[in-house]
Amino acid sequence: MLTGLMLLILAGAGIVGFVKKHILRIKDPDLNHYLAELKKQSWYQEFVNDPQSSGLIQSFEKNGPLKDVHYVQKLLVNDGFRDGFIAYIKEKTR
Numbered sequence: 001m002l003t004g005l006m007l008l009i010l011a012g013a014g015i016v017g018f019v020k021k022h023i024l025r026i027k028d029p030d031l032n033h034y035l036a037e038l039k040k041q042s043w044y045q046e047f048v049n050d051p052q053s054s055g056l057i058q059s060f061e062k063n064g065p066l067k068d069v070h071y072v073q074k075l076l077v078n079d080g081f082r083d084g085f086i087a088y089i090k091e092k093t094r
Contacts, residue, residue: 034072035061041076043086052093 020026038044047053060066074081 029069029073031067031069031072034069034076035066037076038066038072043082047089050093053089056089056092 039048044057047057057066065071075085076082
């Protein structure tokens with residue numbers, strides 16, 4: 001019973017994904033676009049130019065949270081999210 005319900009939910013998610021992508025032609029957000037916007041931010045440029053934090057930022061871009069398009073969107077839009085990220089970077093680079 002539970003297995004059948006899980007398969008039904010999984011099939012529904014697949015159908016919704018197919019409709020979204022192929023019929024409605026809703027595209028997933030582009031990570032490169034949002035990273036370019038993030039790199040224009042003055043606070044981000046300060047971290048990249050700082051020798052202590054630049055390595056951490058580069059590792060985040062390579063295989064960390066900055067590889068997730070939704071995370072980068074939140075950094076650009078949400079001030080509290082951005083402040084938390086800045087505090088985390090400062091804490092890690094002490």
